[in-house]
Amino acid sequence: MTEEVHDVRLQVNGATHAVTVPARRLLSDALRHDCGLTGTHVGCEHGVCGACTVLMDGRPVRSCLVLAVSAEDTEVTTVEGLAEDTGEDDTVLSPVQQAFSDCHGLQCGFCTPGFLTTITAGLRANPDPTEDEARDMIAGNLCRCTGYQNIVKAVLRAAELTREGR
Amino acid sequence: MTTKLFGTRVPRVEDQRLLRGRGTYADDVLVGQRVLHAAVLRSPHAHARILDIDVSEVLDVEGVHAVWTFDDLTGPMAEPLPLLIPHPALTHGRTQFALAKDEVNHVGEAIAFVVAEDRYVAEDAVGRIRVDYEFLEPVVGIDAARAATRLVHDDVPGNVGARLEQENGDARAAIAAAPHTLSLDLTVERSACQPLEGRGTVARWDPDLGRMTVWTSTQTSTGVRGCVAAKLGLDLGQVDVITPDVGGGFGVKINHPWPEELLVPLAARILGVPVKFTEDRREHFISSAHERGQQHHVEVGFDDGGRVLGLDVQFWHDHGAYTPYGLIVPIITSTQLLGPYKPGAYRVVFESLYTNTVMVTPYRGAGRPQGCFVMERTMDAIAATLGKDRTEVRAANFIQPDEFPYDQGLVFQDGRELEYDSGDYPASLEKLKALVGWDEFEAFRAEMAAEGRRVGIGLACYVEGTGVGPYEGAHVHVETSGKVKVATGLTTQGQGHQTAFAQIVADELGVPFEMVEVTTGDTRRMPYAVGTFASRAAVMSGSAVHLAAKAAREKAFRIAAEALEASVDDLEISDGVIRVAGTDSAIDLGTVAVLSNPLRYAFDEASKAATQFSVGDPGKPPVAEDDEPGLEGKDFYSPERSTFASGMHAVIVETDPDTAEITILKYAVVHDCGHLINPMIVEGQIHGGVAQGVGGALYERMAYDESGQLLNASFMDFLMPYVTEVPAGIDIDHLETPSPLNPLGIKGAGEAGVIPSAAVFAAAIEDAEGIPITAMPISPSELFTLREAHLPEETA
Ligand code: FES
Numbered sequence A: 001m002t003e004e005v006h007d008v009r010l011q012v013n014g015a016t017h018a019v020t021v022p023a024r025r026l027l028s029d030a031l032r033h034d035c036g037l038t039g040t041h042v043g044c045e046h047g048v049c050g051a052c053t054v055l056m057d058g059r060p061v062r063s064c065l066v067l068a069v070s071a072e073d074t075e076v077t078t079v080e081g082l083a084e085d086t087g088e089d090d091t092v093l094s095p096v097q098q099a100f101s102d103c104h105g106l107q108c109g110f111c112t113p114g115f116l117t118t119i120t121a122g123l124r125a126n127p128d129p130t131e132d133e134a135r136d137m138i139a140g141n142l143c144r145c146t147g148y149q150n151i152v153k154a155v156l157r158a159a160e161l162t163r164e165g166r
Numbered sequence B: 001m002t003t004k005l006f007g008t009r010v011p012r013v014e015d016q017r018l019l020r021g022r023g024t025y026a027d028d029v030l031v032g033q034r035v036l037h038a039a040v041l042r043s044p045h046a047h048a049r050i051l052d053i054d055v056s057e058v059l060d061v062e063g064v065h066a067v068w069t070f071d072d073l074t075g076p077m078a079e080p081l082p083l084l085i086p087h088p089a090l091t092h093g094r095t096q097f098a099l100a101k102d103e104v105n106h107v108g109e110a111i112a113f114v115v116a117e118d119r120y121v122a123e124d125a126v127g128r129i130r131v132d133y134e135f136l137e138p139v140v141g142i143d144a145a146r147a148a149t150r151l152v153h154d155d156v157p158g159n160v161g162a163r164l165e166q167e168n169g170d171a172r173a174a175i176a177a178a179p180h181t182l183s184l185d186l187t188v189e190r191s192a193c194q195p196l197e198g199r200g201t202v203a204r205w206d207p208d209l210g211r212m213t214v215w216t217s218t219q220t221s222t223g224v225r226g227c228v229a230a231k232l233g234l235d236l237g238q239v240d241v242i243t244p245d246v247g248g249g250f251g252v253k254i255n256h257p258w259p260e261e262l263l264v265p266l267a268a269r270i271l272g273v274p275v276k277f278t279e280d281r282r283e284h285f286i287s288s289a290h291e292r293g294q295q296h297h298v299e300v301g302f303d304d305g306g307r308v309l310g311l312d313v314q315f316w317h318d319h320g321a322y323t324p325y326g327l328i329v330p331i332i333t334s335t336q337l338l339g340p341y342k343p344g345a346y347r348v349v350f351e352s353l354y355t356n357t358v359m360v361t362p363y364r365g366a367g368r369p370q371g372c373f374v375m376e377r378t379m380d381a382i383a384a385t386l387g388k389d390r391t392e393v394r395a396a397n398f399i400q401p402d403e404f405p406y407d408q409g410l411v412f413q414d415g416r417e418l419e420y421d422s423g424d425y426p427a428s429l430e431k432l433k434a435l436v437g438w439d440e441f442e443a444f445r446a447e448m449a450a451e452g453r454r455v456g457i458g459l460a461c462y463v464e465g466t467g468v469g470p471y472e473g474a475h476v477h478v479e480t481s482g483k484v485k486v487a488t489g490l491t492t493q494g495q496g497h498q499t500a501f502a503q504i505v506a507d508e509l510g511v512p513f514e515m516v517e518v519t520t521g522d523t524r525r526m527p528y529a530v531g532t533f534a535s536r537a538a539v540m541s542g543s544a545v546h547l548a549a550k551a552a553r554e555k556a557f558r559i560a561a562e563a564l565e566a567s568v569d570d571l572e573i574s575d576g577v578i579r580v581a582g583t584d585s586a587i588d589l590g591t592v593a594v595l596s597n598p599l600r601y602a603f604d605e606a607s608k609a610a611t612q613f614s615v616g617d618p619g620k621p622p623v624a625e626d627d628e629p630g631l632e633g634k635d636f637y638s639p640e641r642s643t644f645a646s647g648m649h650a651v652i653v654e655t656d657p658d659t660a661e662i663t664i665l666k667y668a669v670v671h672d673c674g675h676l677i678n679p680m681i682v683e684g685q686i687h688g689g690v691a692q693g694v695g696g697a698l699y700e701r702m703a704y705d706e707s708g709q710l711l712n713a714s715f716m717d718f719l720m721p722y723v724t725e726v727p728a729g730i731d732i733d734h735l736e737t738p739s740p741l742n743p744l745g746i747k748g749a750g751e752a753g754v755i756p757s758a759a760v761f762a763a764a765i766e767d768a769e770g771i772p773i774t775a776m777p778i779s780p781s782e783l784f785t786l787r788e789a790h791l792p793e794e795t796a
């Protein structure tokens, strides 16, 4: 019993990963285990928690509901691709990441990559959200630790940082 | 020292890593290296005898390396898993086997373990295992367990694992003599921790060194280490357990070992290749642990002022199919139920019952939410009977500030007396009333009623035993660069330990915060530790870290005094430089670290810098008899008894007259955990606790059918709060009554947010609806049904 495999080129965070995967391999697994990008987390594997959210051509998708083979010809951004590479010692946090740090928007950090990608896309669509819109933006992601208040604050703070040109 | 960090909102250092996707959770380990993956065959039946297991088709699957069933296990691995916390009252303790032997007792119990090239293939193989079962009727829920027409374990009569009674005074006599009496029946359903990261374990065996390395998502690395060594027949010194980041625990990850935590290392050693197991969400629901399911019966006698003269509580705890974690949860309910009050006399008795459902381990709050629900519902009932304000009845029963330490006359979960260290409950109540607007509420209710809206207010008080022993330790090492490496054995699952402990060390040692690096949960760095649970990390490890840093500072001063030819008493340290007060005479802490180790090799610049100083007497050995090389401090903190944090919550809810939907209008918290190390982190813990509490009060329940199938074993069906379900804002006020039991005056804060939730929501819903609320959680449809049930009375 041999499983048929496919050669797939995944464009992730600006780099190309050539992977060989069975048709049933989830994008979340391919990113984590084949590309070694373990920042994308899997909390439920059934599309409910949002922890595995990545951007595909800029749009947030749940990578546990996407097959790796179908991600070919798309541009994937994971949490590892959010910070700005300055060529210095370390990367500079994006406004959304910085806002999470400022507002204590994370505790265990497991849900965080999914929130960061979701909000990054959300703020592109709506750069100046009201508090209600900020809540809406994250209403599809589960966090078991923070109670969300500080995440809502972080959304608003990220918008502020972005406006300030940070 | 320059600025004191203790008590300030220092941003978390761990965030830099976690925000960049560079955390290391169990499933992130050894990615990119050859690792085999495990999957587990789990029982589809709640109660059955295993007649035969046929694995013959499994090894035909390409990519499968091995399969284990109980028959393949030998030695200690073939014996039941440990009963971690035995108790004399637990007369019929039972634990499962790593793989089921002869019988399964809940859906999800592990039966076979398959290791393959990847998880997909391992699951394919699991699907090919054939098991013949003889079905047995399951026992599901407390009613069935109490009826005992069927037994979970043939040799446990009445399904009763334990019966425990404690009494302070003669409660029944006091009730009989009281001017007023009431009896209440109160129920709380099962729920579960559900951290976003499930369980996960990776193991690598190094045959050359004879060492086993285990990475596991646990709340106790040292506990897992002990179990792995014992079960696999290894010396403790051969096993390292490492737990860098944990994606939430809330209690469920304290159990040790899980079957997989033993099977993964076993497989790694036999196969000679690292093995990984990562639980999926359904597995987490049906094979880890739940909590909360209890039924309670209360008899209470009180006087005209609402003062409780006698309280008699009987309750039944559903501990599931096994009891690896002993009686911790019901013991906590039975003792912590008393909260901030001092009844004239108190008697409590509980039975801990077997059912064919997932076992119980503590879930954030650990039995306290049920206890608080019982006591606070009782207080509300007394107030209703007497027509008194609910806060007045509570105030009449408070332990007063001048009565501390206060001995409740019971034995707590740690085997020590239930003696509260400090607190100020009347002050706390005043703050809460102001914060939520208690006295203005009737005006608000009238205003809302005029708009056809229905609102209610509730409050609930609790006391939380935190910082349980026996001990924690810490190791502080100053490197020659001046960097300070700190290790504490307990783990972290999001509480910001790396930041909070670094704050303590930076203050005590007088070094910049950035120079301090804290490692948690790595048995190679600190092999003695208990674990992160029961709001004990800040109290226990915080104190140990403080003491270890103090020891390092003392040694640094001793060496610096010699090098600077000064008296220790004249020295001070700030920004990592020790100086003779009021002079230019100074030495870097890093240089002191070089001097502490009388080597004659100049490895680096720091060593060269040190040559200008001379320490030690040439006539004596380079390392004195009572000394050791290196600038280190190590110490342990072991308290006499637990600290007792406390708090009070109030909520204003609106209930929809048509849909019975419950909306939170205001949520207020007054919280006393002694001195706060980092208020930002404490508030974060409260936010998270309140959200979990809202879930527990309004949504979360384990929907078992009568055959023992869990019908809602997914995030689609088990409802946890999203942002849309939590209050938009929580008003928090702190009160600081420092604990006299530890050097920093701290008490724990981890579980506070969740303890009073069921009680406070029940009170507010009852206040809005005028219908007694005696069972939680409560869904809109349940509230709707309750309304219907009470209609005839109202119209009659
Ligand atoms: S892991 Fe994909 S949504 Fe939960």
Ligand code: FES
Pocket (backbone or CB within 6 Å): A105, A106, A107, A108, A109, A110, A111, A112, A142, A143, A144, A145, A146, B196, B247, B248, B494
């Ligand atoms: S920070 Fe732990 S789940 Fe969100």
